[in-house]
Amino acid sequence: MPARTTHVHCTSLSFAWPDGSEVFDDFHLAVGPGRTGLIGLNGCGKSTLLRLIAGELTPTAGHIRTAGSIGHLAQDLVLDTALRVDEALGVATTRAALHAIEAGDAREEHFAAVGDDWDVEERARAALDQLGLSSIGLDRTVGELSGGECVLLRLAALLLERPAVLLLDEPTNNLDLRARGQLYAAVDAWPGVLVVVSHDRELLERVDRIADLRDGTVTWYGGTLSAYEEALAVEQEAAERMVRVAEADVRRQKRELSDAHVKLSRRKRYGQKMWDTKREPKAVMAQRRRTAQESAGKHHIMHSERLAEAEDRLDEAADAVRDDEAIRIELPHTRVYPGSAVLLLRDLELAHGVRVRGEWDLRGPERIALIGRNGAGKTTLLRTIAGELDPVSGEATAQVPVGFLPQRLDVLDDALSLVDNVARAAPGTTDNGIRARLAHFLFKGARADRPAGTLSGGERLRATLAALLLADPAPRLLMLDEPTNSLDLSGVDRLTSALAAYRGALIVASHDTPFLKSLGITRWVLLDAGALRDIAPGELSELRGEAI
Known part of the structure; x- marks a missing residue:
């Protein structure tokens, strides 16, 4: 499928675990061609989102639409140790039929199994070689491989499948330096839509955009991880500046409300004095008292509303400032x-x-x-x-x-x-x-x-x-x-x-x-x-x- 038509759409997506723990509520996401780095704090739902897109989990509400097939490399990858390498690659049936034909067995079922895939072994070995696994034979078992080799083997299987959308969840966790280099090269060469969850800075320097998942919402940043961090630093500086402005406004509104209370108290004392000394007719003083009370009430409401609005602006500004605390210790x-x-x-x-x-x-x-x-x-x-x-x-x-x-x-x-x-x-x-x-x-x-x-x-x-x-x-x-x-x-x-x-x-x-x-x-x-x-x-x- 042409790269320009491949995409992932999540619309009004909601998901909760059986115990009621909510992960997403009315979540929206649209992923287009290219490489997307999905980042966020532990527990924000990154792995869950990939599993939902891959169809391994069912949303409680909303829809997920994908154009083309999905390939998913899970973080907690577990392969059956008894599988042969060709079985893990998904080519065992085709390969067995090809060998049967080469041995002289011309039954139709073997030709049907092979189809047009006569170079299946060459493609399988090329996929292994691309990821530095050329020494692994197709007849070996998964139990003979290291954890890192199993990750690369699963990735090789995905390369053979050629899915339109490839989802990678912390793919470098168990890989050594050489294996990481092979994976980086595979990511660089991937032609379709790729979404990768990772904390690996070198891998995230190879993406086209960063999707920052935070509080159930994705914020998009163009470019690599370095570009994201630069943009975020500018955003946070502006957010902290807005907090300072909002704090100053709250202090000003509190002073004005306090000043208003002082002025109203003075008027009240003056009015009481006039009432007590009866310097004006009783009806005139009563009208003045009612007018003063109404004016005082409006004045108090106005300043209270201004203070509430200033505090709301402060809350909004504070919400934009990230509070990811750092560990600070002396040892x-x-x-x-x-x-x-x-x-x-x-x-x-x-x-x-x-x-x-x-x-x-x-x-x-x-x-x-x-x-x-x-x-x-x-x-x-x-x-x-x-x-x-x-x-x-x-x-x-x-x-x-x-x-x-x-x-x-x-x-x-x-x-x-x-x-x-x-x-x-x-x-x-x-x-x-x-x-x-x-x-x-x-x-x-x-x-x-x-x-x-x-x-x-x-x-x-x-x-x-x-x-x-x-x-x-x-x-x-x-x-x-x-x-x-x-x-x-x-x-x-x-x-x-x-x-x-x-x-x-x-x-x-x-x-x-x-x-x-x-x-x-x-x-x-x-x-x-x-x-x-x-x-x-x-x-x-x-x-x-x-x-x-």
Whole structure:
């Protein structure tokens, strides 16, 4: 279908979960040709919207109209591990019929299955090759592939289907640098309508427009993520200026209302004095009193209405200012001094056959980006340093307290409140002290009493980070394993601000290069073929399979 005719229309769309939680009410959206980046805070409904467009969920009201077929790459992708690769690609039946014909079986049903698709194997292998999966045979099973390879395999299947509209939900979450490069290239080459939900800055720099989903409404911005952020900054500056103007107007209206009260009180006292001294005829004074009361009433109503209007304008102006709070913390007890010993690795052999040969050390408040392909052993190494796994041989010695933020975010007890979770890690801290510290992580008041099991992905990461950093003793080596996977753009900014206040040594395993650069990384370390080696930032593009 020609790109100019492909589109998505949501009209008067409403959707609520079975428990009554409302996601959309009278929602409208129109998506045209090109690449659209759909962004918004965690929990605003981005993934739900993609599932509604894909037909996986049914709206409670309204209509969704699409021109052409829909392809959907879900965030929580799960493929049957017993499937063969050709089955996951959707070409198994055609391929089997083709093989039967080539073997001499000329039954009509085989020709019907093949149709005009005689180059099915070539197209399948080309799709795999386009995404860097050329080494994967069509007869292998999904269970033999890594999580990142499964994501790319599903994308390859979508490329073969050639849907008119492609929906991608956090497609880079489980991809290493090389795989991300392959996905970026596929997005650049996509000819139809594409809607991508992502916090990946590099991916969002490849879109034509940004759709900002907030409070059940989409606001459109032309250009990439950088253009959106520039436009938003201008909007927010203007909105804050309007708040200041509205606040000044409210203060002025309050002064005028107060002045009016003073004047009316004076008139009332003067009128009472005239009545008491009976300087004028009684009928004249009574008429003057009625006139003064009517005038006073009108005057009071006028100023009260002006004040109410000014307060409404202030409320409207304040609503336009975003209140996405940042985490603000001070962590003096995490300080590591330059040159002090933090971590020593020597001739490590780890579980699952991972090795780190020779000697490697970390000294002082270094900020280390740990990178490497999926399956290289980054998570195994971090878990061994954290003491969760024993090395098969060799030495992994931390000379300072260690905190570890795992991918699974399973540090918290789901049945306990946030206060109780932190209390477990810092038993000597008072309840008020814990609550005061949690407030810096944006868990204020009753939010600190919520069970950990009720938190969203972004909230859970924030709560886990709070439990780690507020522990006693405080960690002086903090290790994070793919921390941005469950975060929106605002959440990534919050995490960055929190880590900016951290004074200890830091090791972050991540494929999110812009996030790593925002942390002020001092060493880039590659785990590859059983060795840790320092690399220059310029080598990152080479690892992605691009020219430097």
